[in-house]
Structure formats: C-alpha cells, structure tokens
Amino acid sequence: MKYLSKEITKPVWTPAVKTINDLFYSLSGYHLAESELLLFELYKVYRSVRHSQETFEYFYFWGDMLLNDFHDTD
Numbered sequence: 030m031k032y033l034s035k036e037i038t039k040p041v042w043t044p045a046v047k048t049i050n051d052l053f054y055s056l057s058g059y060h061l062a063e064s065e066l067l068l069f070e071l072y073k074v075y076r077s078v079r080h081s082q083e084t085f086e087y088f089y090f091w092g093d094m095l096l097n098d099f100h101d102t103d
Contacts (some may be wrong), residue, residue, distance in 0.1 A: 068092050 030043060047055070054061060072088050075081065 064093070064096060067096055071096065 030046065033043065068089065071092050072085055075088065076083070
C-alpha cells in the first residue's frame with residue numbers, strides 16, 4: 030500500500046490485501062475452526078489414546094501451545 034500510494038495522484042480504490050492463509054481459506058471453501066473447539070477435540074483424542082485422567086485445566090496450557098505449533102508449521 031505504501032508503494033502504491035507513491036504512484037497514484039488521485040483517490041482510487043485499493044486492491045484487497047489478504048494473507049496467504051486467508052487466500053487459501055477463501056479459495057477452498059473451508060473455514061478455520063475456533064481454537065477452543067480445537068482444544069476440546071484435541072483433549073478428547075488425547076484422553077482416549079493415552080487413557081489419561083489428566084484434567085482439562087492442566088491440559089489447556091500445553092494443548093494450546095501444541096495447536097499453535099501445528100498452526101505455525103501449517
């Protein structure tokens with residue numbers, strides 16, 4: 030936008046600016062799930078696979094960190 034503003038001399042409509050993630054989501058038709066929903070789903074899977082009695086309050090911290098890592102990798 031900065032460089033575009035240097036080239037124009039009159040008011041114009043600027044093009045839409047999207048992140049690469051926003052572009053892919055708009056083209057795919059899928060939407061990003063809320064992080065709370067993903068945390069609950071991850072917690073259910075974790076408990077079923079590990080047969081853990083760990084509480085959600087304890088799981089929340091590192092589960093959120095794990096989801097953020099997956100998001101960054103993705």
